[in-house]
Amino acid sequence: MAIKGLRSGNQLPLLEEFSFPSNVPVIGPLISLIRRFLYSLTAKWAVWFLIQQQNQINQMIEDWIREQEALLIDLDRDLALLARKVAEIEVCQRYLMRILKENSAADQTQQDA
Amino acid sequence: MPERLRIAYISPLNPLRSGISDYTELLLPFLSEFFDLTLYSDCGVPTNPLISELFPVYPVSELYEHHLQQDLRLYQIGNSSHHRNAFAALRVLPGVVVLHEPFLHHGFYYSSPLDYRRELFYELGVPDWTRFRTIEQALLSDSRQELMDIPLIRRITDSSFGILVHSQTARRVVEACCARSTFYRPGFPKIALVSQPMSVPNSCEMMECRANLGLPQDAIIFGMAGIIHPVKEPYLALQAFARLCSDFPQALFLFVGEVLQEAGDLLALARELGITERVIFLGRVEPLERLHQAIGACDVILNLRRTTIGETSAIALRAMALGKPVVVRNTGWFSELPDEACVKIKPEDGVEELATVMKALASSPDMRFRLGHEARRYIKRECDPRRVARQYAEFLWDVYLSIVQSRV
Secondary structure, three states, X not given: OEEOOOOOOOOOOOEEOOXXXXXXXOOHHHHHHHHXXXXXXXOHHHHHHHHHHHHHHHHHHHHHHHHHHHHHHHXXXXXXXXXXXXXXXXXXXXHHHHHHHHXXXXXXXXXXX | OOOOEEEEEEOOOOOOOOHHHHHHHHHHHHHOOXXXXXXXXXXXXXXXXXXXXXXXXXXXXXXXXXXXXXXXEEEEEOOOHHHHHHHHHHXXXXXXXXXXXXXXXXXXXXXXXXXXXXXXHHHHOOOOHHHHHHHHHHHHOOOXXXXXXXXXXXXXXHHOOEEEEOOHHHHHHHHHHHHHOOOOEOOEOEEEEOOOOOOOOOOOOHHHHHHHHOOOOOOEEEEEEOOEOHHHOHHHHHHHHHHHOOOOOOEEEEEEEOEOHHHOOHHHHHHHHOOHHHEEEEEOOOOXXXXXXXXXXXXXXXXXXXXXXXXXXXXXXXXXXXXXXXEEEOOHHHHHOOHHHOEEEOOOOOHHHHHHHHHHHHHOHHHHHHHHHHHHHHHHHHOOHHHHHHHHHHHHHHHHHHHHHHHO
């Protein structure tokens, strides 16, 4: 079984049946024909079924990955916003710490006096 | 209010070869008049002994440990992989960003292709792999024009408290990016324009510079300085130069800087044009005094750009500070330079037009003197590092106070 080319730039490839080529000179096409015949007699329907089933599974996984990708992008953007908010709060925290320190120092000086 | 802010200053420093290293080293002594600075750089031991003497210097990774010790973080960000760790720190520890060019494709890609994709996802939203492949191909083939509408600065505009830029062109790109953001709020982040600092060295005596470099005293010398990249159009410059060689048999062309491989075989072109003996390659010129000498030896400096990404050119400013007439294209930041202080050719002009301008400059010492004089005046007026440091100080205080007052 081979993989077809990309369906489009954005999608995973589809599974396809093996085509039974033969490189034997002269009788190669005949060998290929016999193999194809045997294949269609014994396995074709089962393989078709499996291909279809696998393609559906792949499609589901692909859709799920796309959803996760979109979700990750949203989360990354939220993270940027949160990082900014946290950083803003930290700026204020450091400011308040400084004020507190200065006030404590002033109180201490007053007490000492 | 605290009297002085403690600032974490994140930037490349020499020996990291970057224009931003020189920029920072020039600015720091003046900025330290306003702030207590701690430097974060992946430069190892700074080449400039004054820097390690005056400031504590730590690797950027230490920022994660120290982030509660400073009042604000100031990132110097440009389009190169020297900022790899700063890009990572910016994701979790935002602050004020000085965007040296509002276009970070090369910086992200050459820092980490995975991070590059992450930034593309961030900027573009749900991924379209066909588009991504086109973008990556455009990046690898350096087709900057195709990437201009995706500047890759969206995370910075989303998360920074303030953004400083050096040109109106860059400001427009940043504002457009802010307006596209999901988190857009008018007036946030704060954006301000500051001049690029440039010191004005004592005027180099041309005769002396030429004597030191072994160049003829009576030649008309055209120069191209800095890293010689294809966007600076060295091919066009040589072709235009070849056209004036018959009228000015004493003319020379001087390449002052490392010629990048991507710039092609300039020597072969010179051979093809029959001007091999007229073209001199000095290679990378160090230290700064020698670079000043090399620029000082030139009559005219060419500083063209085929595609500008909103960057300023330190070399153009340096040449202007040395009183040299500079030829630029009328595009991006270059178009914001005063007309009387440089010569501008149109963005679409080719060999013919450039050759005409070069001929005019070669034949008129008066014109060269006048342009050089105005250029030097402009740099003294606008790019004085003390003035720039004051602009930084005003902006950083403004950002700081707006955060504190909005929450406390």
